[in-house]
Amino acid sequence: MSISYQRIVPNIWFSHTAEEAGRFYARALPGASSAVESRYPMSGLPDFQLGLAGEPLTVALDVEGTRFTLVNAGDEFRPTPAISFLLNVDPSAFAGAEQEAQDRLDAMWEMLADGGEVRIGLGERPFSSRYGWIEDRYGVNWQLMLTDPAGEPRPFVIPALTFGGAVQDRAAEASDFYVSLFAQSSGGAQVGIRHPYGVPTGPARSGALAFGEFRIGDQWFMAVDSGAERPFSFTEGVSLEVRCHGQAEIDRLWDALSAVPEAEQCGWLKDRYGVSWQIVPENMDELMSRPHAWERMMSMRKLVIADF
Known part of the structure; x- marks a missing residue:
């Protein structure tokens, strides 16, 4: 499976079904393929993971060049509609x-x-x-849309962040924050098109984002403020994995993003908006091949390359 370099990789949490889900998406989505990428070790697991020994840990899913990682784990987390994936079908x-x-x-x-x-x-x-929004059998949310071929070109897959509840009307603020954070790396970053609500709509005030987008490197993201009361929020069910070029970049992103100390574990963090991130070195596969790497990783909060 050939996947081009991608700086930010959406990770989706599955309860013992990641391999099955990968096969499902390979059938459902055009140009998609999946493969088990890593497995849990046979020893050194904490008690809550003992039943996963030797099972798939991550499944690599490629959808027309966009990489996803399907995380195979327990039932601790589940995706929510707060992060969905827009599939742009361009008639041209x-x-x-x-x-x-x-x-x-x-x-x-x-x-x-x-x-x-x-x-x-x-x-x-x-x-x-033609547009619709569906939640699939695994709880993953997809927005399908026929794109206007006269508009600016956009990728087939765009992660879409919906801000509601405690972070209602903060989509523009969050977009600006992410752009400023990644502007000095990742091939640049920018804010794209923004369309505000003209009048108050549900919990969204006038001027909040009915539609917004931003770019990090070659990747586009969508950010909107919810126009209806929503019973869901961001969770670890969908996280954004950033592949860092070294410890200095891990440290910089970790310090800027992490806002919930109790959520810090094994390179995972939550930012000020509740979005989960994984800040990992780009040579993570090599580090995890070292003896006792699993135990060392499980003892870390921020990942420290020298401690593997």
């Missing part, structure tokens, strides 16, 4: 233009809907001739 990429693109979108929708739950039905919207 198809010889048959919009009808062929719509057929592709509808086929994905049918597959993802099998055993899932429709959140917003598939249909015409002011911003797209």
